[in-house]
Amino acid sequence: SLLQQGVVNPGNLGMRINDDKGFERNLNLVSVDSAYVDNSWQPVWGEEKSIRNNYRELGITLQQKDEKKLLLRIVFRLFDKGLGFRYEFPQQPNLQYFVVKDELTSFSLSGDHKAWWIPGDYDTNEYPYSVSRLSEVDAFAAGNATEISTRKVFDQKGVQTPLMMKTDKGLYINIHEAALVNYPAMQLVIEPSNGIVLRSHLVPDAVGNKAYLKAPFNTPWRVINVSDKAIDILASRIILNLNEPTSIKNTSWIKPQKFVGVWWEMHVGKSTWDYAGTQNAITTGAEAKPSGKHGATTANVKRYIDFAAKNGIQGVLVEGWNTGWEDWFGKWKEEVFDFVTPYPDYDVKELHRYAASKGVKIIMHHETSGSATNYDRR
Numbered sequence: 001s002l003l004q005q006g007v008v009n010p011g012n013l014g015m016r017i018n019d020d021k022g023f024e025r026n027l028n029l030v031s032v033d034s035a036y037v038d039n040s041w042q043p044v045w046g047e048e049k050s051i052r053n054n055y056r057e058l059g060i061t062l063q064q065k066d067e068k069k070l071l072l073r074i075v076f077r078l079f080d081k082g083l084g085f086r087y088e089f090p091q092q093p094n095l096q097y098f099v100v101k102d103e104l105t106s107f108s109l110s111g112d113h114k115a116w117w118i119p120g121d122y123d124t125n126e127y128p129y130s131v132s133r134l135s136e137v138d139a140f141a142a143g144n145a146t147e148i149s150t151r152k153v154f155d156q157k158g159v160q161t162p163l164m165m166k167t168d169k170g171l172y173i174n175i176h177e178a179a180l181v182n183y184p185a186m187q188l189v190i191e192p193s194n195g196i197v198l199r200s201h202l203v204p205d206a207v208g209n210k211a212y213l214k215a216p217f218n219t220p221w222r223v224i225n226v227s228d229k230a231i232d233i234l235a236s237r238i239i240l241n242l243n244e245p246t247s248i249k250n251t252s253w254i255k256p257q258k259f260v261g262v263w264w265e266m267h268v269g270k271s272t273w274d275y276a277g278t279q280n281a282i283t284t285g286a287e288a289k290p291s292g293k294h295g296a297t298t299a300n301v302k303r304y305i306d307f308a309a310k311n312g313i314q315g316v317l318v319e320g321w322n323t324g325w326e327d328w329f330g331k332w333k334e335e336v337f338d339f340v341t342p343y344p345d346y347d348v349k350e351l352h353r354y355a356a357s358k359g360v361k362i363i364m365h366h367e368t369s370g371s372a373t374n375y376d377r378r
Helices: 139-143 230-235 238-242 298-310 348-357 372-377
Strands: 015-017 021-023 027-041 051-064 071-079 082-089 097-103 106-109 114-117 130-133 158-160 163-166 172-178 186-191 196-202 211-214 221-227 259-262 315-318 361-364
Touching (some): 021 051, 071 238, 082 238, 172 230, 172 238, 221 238, 259 298, 298 348, 348 361
Antiparallel strands (some): 015 097, 027 051, 051 071, 097 211, 114 130, 163 172, 172 221
């Protein structure tokens, strides 16, 4: 078990809804049920034609002791190398519409593990990964190491999921979530007192509420993947098995592909989105002079096309090819991009010809800068 392997210690579970009415204490155990499942299913796309879904399930139904006697069911699914659990609000007379004030899930770890992490953030996950002991996480410092302007690092000890960890004995532990639908994303806050505890932190709305729900409702699964091999974490199908089956009846129109792209080099400061490299509207048009750092150039995109063709990758996505990146955010502008005019150093027709000759598709990224009405008109 996870406890026997020293992965997790006993931790807290619980929910607070509607004016801090909690499912955390003063609860009666109503029932316990279990099930065993071993079947297979076929994904629309992926590395495998068939995926085995094999787990043991335990369901625990709890009831508040107060006058409303609200019910909450907690379901656990145990796989060979991991665990998923979620909260279920059954349909019941005294619970229809309700507000999630907080989720009280916490993961009590067996040690101060090595971790690969990015800062907890309400707006973006476009950060380079940091590596440190959990107790040494400094999300504020790491949050400054990016050019992303729209960001909200909410806690110095906050990190996002998936969170990858490695124990001193070489065991890899990954915490993430599955079936995230109509519910806020779960981030984690590291609490180093009395060992290392990872407290769940749901992204709030403007007034601090976490979710607006109607019973019956099931929360996303909280998932713990465990292996002594890092590649097993990536190859795990636990999250796929915990996601709901597709509701799309006809999937023939879905054409999956892999792609590489000209965009991450901008985020790490190697190149720029705009032609002049100044992010300054004064340098647009005839006054703009090439900086030599523009990422979406004909020559650079050809380099990506060559890489894609050599490695069997079907597409190349290009960001920053069209005019307007000089002052594309924070200006309260309605007209930002026209979505068709390339910068002088980006030859659309030549790149289309070159990509086709290599059997590669060009995907030309469109940024709306939040002005959906402008995009809709065009």
